[in-house]
Amino acid sequence: MLRSCALTLVVYVEDEAAGREVNDLISEVMRENPCRAIVVTAERDAAPAGLSARISARCTFPAAGEKEICCEQVMITARGEAIAGLDHVVIPLMVPGLPVYLWWRAGRFSPPPSLRPILRAATRVLVDSATFPEPQVDLQNFSGHVRELAGEVVFTDLNWGRLTPWRELVAQCFDSVETRPYLDRLTEVQIEYEDLSNGARVQRGQSLLLAGWLASRLGWEPARESVEGSRIGQPFLLRAGGRSIRIECRPRRCQTEFAGTCVSVALKSGGDSPAEFSLARGSGVNTATTRMEISGRPPIERVVRLEPLEEVRLVNEEIKFAGRDRVYEEALAMVAGMTAPGA
Amino acid sequence: MVIFGASGDLTQRKLVPALFYLARERLLPAEFTVIGCSKTPYTHERFRQKMQKALKEFSSLSAGDESLLESFTKGLFYISEDFSSAQAYGKLVEFLEQMDRERGTGGNRLFYLSTPPSFFPVIVQHLGATGLTRPKFPGKSWTRIVIEKPFGRDFESAERLSRTVTSVFEEKQVYRIDHYLGKETVQNLLVFRFSNGVFEPVWNRRYIDHVQITVAEELGVEKRGAYYEEAGLVRDMIQNHVVQLMSLVAMEPPATFDSTAVRDEKAKLMRAIRSMPRDQLDQSAVRGQYAAGWVGGQKVPAYRSEPGVSPASTTETYAALKLYIDNWRWAGVPFYLRSGKRLSKQVSKILIQFQRVPHLLFRGSGADSIEPNVLALRIQPNEGIALTIGAKLPGATMQIRPVKMEFRYAESFGAEPATAYETLLLDCMLGDQTLFNREDAVELAWEFLDPVLTRWKEDGPKGLSFYEAGSWGPAEADSLIEREGRHWRRP
Numbered sequence: 001m002l003r004s005c006a007l008t009l010v011v012y013v014e015d016e017a018a019g020r021e022v023n024d025l026i027s028e029v030m031r032e033n034p035c036r037a038i039v040v041t042a043e044r045d046a047a048p049a050g051l052s053a054r055i056s057a058r059c060t061f062p063a064a065g066e067k068e069i070c071c072e073q074v075m076i077t078a079r080g081e082a083i084a085g086l087d088h089v090v091i092p093l094m095v096p097g098l099p100v101y102l103w104w105r106a107g108r109f110s111p112p113p114s115l116r117p118i119l120r121a122a123t124r125v126l127v128d129s130a131t132f133p134e135p136q137v138d139l140q141n142f143s144g145h146v147r148e149l150a151g152e153v154v155f156t157d158l159n160w161g162r163l164t165p166w167r168e169l170v171a172q173c174f175d176s177v178e179t180r181p182y183l184d185r186l187t188e189v190q191i192e193y194e195d196l197s198n199g200a201r202v203q204r205g206q207s208l209l210l211a212g213w214l215a216s217r218l219g220w221e222p223a224r225e226s227v228e229g230s231r232i233g234q235p236f237l238l239r240a241g242g243r244s245i246r247i248e249c250r251p252r253r254c255q256t257e258f259a260g261t262c263v264s265v266a267l268k269s270g271g272d273s274p275a276e277f278s279l280a281r282g283s284g285v286n287t288a289t290t291r292m293e294i295s296g297r298p299p300i301e302r303v304v305r306l307e308p309l310e311e312v313r314l315v316n317e318e319i320k321f322a323g324r325d326r327v328y329e330e331a332l333a334m335v336a337g338m339t340a341p342g343a
Numbered sequence: 344m345v346i347f348g349a350s351g352d353l354t355q356r357k358l359v360p361a362l363f364y365l366a367r368e369r370l371l372p373a374e375f376t377v378i379g380c381s382k383t384p385y386t387h388e389r390f391r392q393k394m395q396k397a398l399k400e401f402s403s404l405s406a407g408d409e410s411l412l413e414s415f416t417k418g419l420f421y422i423s424e425d426f427s428s429a430q431a432y433g434k435l436v437e438f439l440e441q442m443d444r445e446r447g448t449g450g451n452r453l454f455y456l457s458t459p460p461s462f463f464p465v466i467v468q469h470l471g472a473t474g475l476t477r478p479k480f481p482g483k484s485w486t487r488i489v490i491e492k493p494f495g496r497d498f499e500s501a502e503r504l505s506r507t508v509t510s511v512f513e514e515k516q517v518y519r520i521d522h523y524l525g526k527e528t529v530q531n532l533l534v535f536r537f538s539n540g541v542f543e544p545v546w547n548r549r550y551i552d553h554v555q556i557t558v559a560e561e562l563g564v565e566k567r568g569a570y571y572e573e574a575g576l577v578r579d580m581i582q583n584h585v586v587q588l589m590s591l592v593a594m595e596p597p598a599t600f601d602s603t604a605v606r607d608e609k610a611k612l613m614r615a616i617r618s619m620p621r622d623q624l625d626q627s628a629v630r631g632q633y634a635a636g637w638v639g640g641q642k643v644p645a646y647r648s649e650p651g652v653s654p655a656s657t658t659e660t661y662a663a664l665k666l667y668i669d670n671w672r673w674a675g676v677p678f679y680l681r682s683g684k685r686l687s688k689q690v691s692k693i694l695i696q697f698q699r700v701p702h703l704l705f706r707g708s709g710a711d712s713i714e715p716n717v718l719a720l721r722i723q724p725n726e727g728i729a730l731t732i733g734a735k736l737p738g739a740t741m742q743i744r745p746v747k748m749e750f751r752y753a754e755s756f757g758a759e760p761a762t763a764y765e766t767l768l769l770d771c772m773l774g775d776q777t778l779f780n781r782e783d784a785v786e787l788a789w790e791f792l793d794p795v796l797t798r799w800k801e802d803g804p805k806g807l808s809f810y811e812a813g814s815w816g817p818a819e820a821d822s823l824i825e826r827e828g829r830h831w832r833r834p
Contacts, residue, residue, distance in 0.1 A: 051640030085637020
């Protein structure tokens with residue numbers, strides 16, 4: 001048997017059910033990233049106040065001839081006032097000398113004060129903006145946290161991770177010398193995200209991040225005179241030099257069950273030689289179609305693999321990195337700028 | 344073995360359990376006898392019962408140890424006297440003679456001073472006056488004295504105590520005990536440095552960026568408020584334990600592993616510690632005191648609210664120092680020392696941070712900052728050694744992550760290591776002074792700490808920082824190290 005640990009993973013949840021749910025996910029994370037997991041359940045309004053903890057070992061069944069690998073897991077539950085001392089319980093449990101990842105799994109990012117020292121001790125903080133209940137407001141606030149703690153805390157977003165293949169595929173459209181000039185002629189972007197058929201409100205955070213990425217990478221600035229984008233269904237207006245760019249994020253009903261995720265993106269350029277570059281998820285969930293239509297040429301279409309990325313896979317990916325993701329930070333700041341009142 | 348202050352905590356928690364372990368390992372002769380001395384009115388039997396109870400509480404007994412315990416406690420005796428008066432020593436002489444006759448102790452005497460420090464000179468002088476400091480049978484028996492810390496409260500009092508002790512004892516009879524030096528991992532420090540060819544060549548300013556020594560306690564002052572008000576953290580921890588650790592990390596290789604050679608090198612090292620100029624003290628010393636906070640999920644009071652502590656106390660419960668050693672090996676390498684009560688974690692650790700690689704080969708490949716190698720020597724708990732190295736994360740991209748190469752005592756060696764007091768008491772009985780402090784080392788430690796303590800005393804509340812109990816100390820201690828582009832590593 002081999003006790004193994006390459007990092008500390010602190011998972012923050014705010015109720016018991018979420019704590020149980022995360023237990024299952026952790027064993028999958030450990031398979032790829034042997035770690036000491038510290039699951040912190042902070043029940044803010046629970047009574048009586050108090051703190052309890054238990055420890056366990058998680059071992060994988062070894063393949064023939066290999067050693068059994070065991071990882072440590074600590075479960076801490078803090079109720080009521082005891083949350084104030086959480087940092088003093090969690091920090092001493094972090095494995096010295098190895099990276100620490102904090103996985104915020106409690107919806108809207110609003111850490112209690114006692115979590116601040118834990119955030120600062122972390123190499124990276126993982127949030128999932130897909131779980132933000134009010135994406136536009138919450139992304140704004142989250143961007144504020146990222147800005148305020150820049151230099152002290154490094155944030156990353158699983159929802160941004162879900163966009164990675166989308167960003168790769170969009171960028172690939174402009175890899176060739178012939179298509180690259182169209183980047184400076186884009187005038188319209190349409191992003192569709194999956195809506196639910198039952199009419200429930202679906203968050204569009206992912207589409208906003210995609211829009212923020214395009215705008216920040218291409219140097220577009222939110223147009224000051226417009227307030228339109230802050231309401232769902234209305235476009236954002238941006239400017240680049242003398243050019244206006246309109247970005248529209250709109251819901252679309254689908255047969256699948258990935259509410260809020262991007263369904264398609266289309267980038268259109270105007271001028272003498274209009275063109276459209278698009279990426280659309282297929283009717284199945286594992287493929288997408290890219291299409292380039294440039295005036296005067298036959299359209300180029302291809303089908304690519306585009307699987308939905310599960311939470312554990314996203315966490316395992318993010319754990320591979322240690323430094324700041326400046327592209328994400330700039331995209332997030334752009335979302336905040338685009339959706340700010342008066343933008 | 345005569346223990347002065349035998350009704351105190353140290354005797355029941357540490358000394359008697361250590362002696363029992365030694366007896367259990369058949370390392371003590373059958374004639375071995377303990378005479379507890381104190382004012383508390385115990386009979387021999389009452390003292391034995393108390394020690395039996397303590398042994399059950401504070402030591403790990405195995406099945407079958409009952410009969411050993413019974414036999415061991417038969418060798419415990421007690422004299423209830425006021426040992427600040429000469430009369431008591433007459434009784435002690437008589438009793439020792441009686442023991443020699445009845446138990447065949449052969450005239451060997453080991454005096455252990457486990458009293459408050461103010462009694463040290465009085466007891467030593469009385470021992471001298473009654474002739475107990477001289478071996479009973481010169482050349483055939485021995486007489487030694489063990490002195491517990493603190494060895495004085497400043498340079499002057501240490502020197503005075505030293506003069507008193509050496510006026511009646513020879514230095515070779517004096518064993519100044521610092522239990523830290525008896526810890527297996529502290530001794531292993533010398534083994535690690537001087538029996539592994541790979542480390543000593545890089546153990547110098549060319550390869551080491553800086554050294555951090557942390558001795559942190561979760562506990563507050565508990566019932567020792569009144570003592571602590573007089574002592575403070577520097578006298579309680581830094582002057583002895585932390586400075587000792589530093590000297591073992593930094594000293595030159597001794598020619599042999601004998602007490603004179605090792606202690607010569609330690610003293611030489613301490614002579615090379617740069618004194619801290621009074622006017623620049625703020626740049627190299629930080630003191631703090633714990634405020635209320637949370638430790639282990641429990642709310643704990645501020646130091647000033649502890650029993651026996653003044654509500655306006657300026658006594659430090661935390662100190663961080665930056666020291667330089669002015670010699671060929673360590674010129675320009677800072678040693679950051681910190682110790683405190685009510686800190687985040689109970690841990691004693693030495694961290695050697697090596698210099699970063701001179702050229703960043705992987706720039707632009709996602710591995711822009713590579714963590715320097717860190718060698719961690721864990722004194723307690725989880726005794727062991729870990730070396731952090733950078734490794735490539737599997738995958739297409741060049742990501743570098745620190746990983747650990749680790750040695751843990753508990754995993755590599757099945758046997759439980761001996762407790763520090765076991766080691767030291769045995770060494771003392773065998774006449775090996777290597778792990779004990781010599782007079783010059785004690786005085787040298789005071790010499791460079793005195794200006795700090797004097798300045799803090801003069802400053803009173805000015806410059807005293809507060810830290811939340813359960814944290815890693817005051818923010819000023821972070822600034823002490825961060826202003827030079829470094830940071831305290833999580834121990």
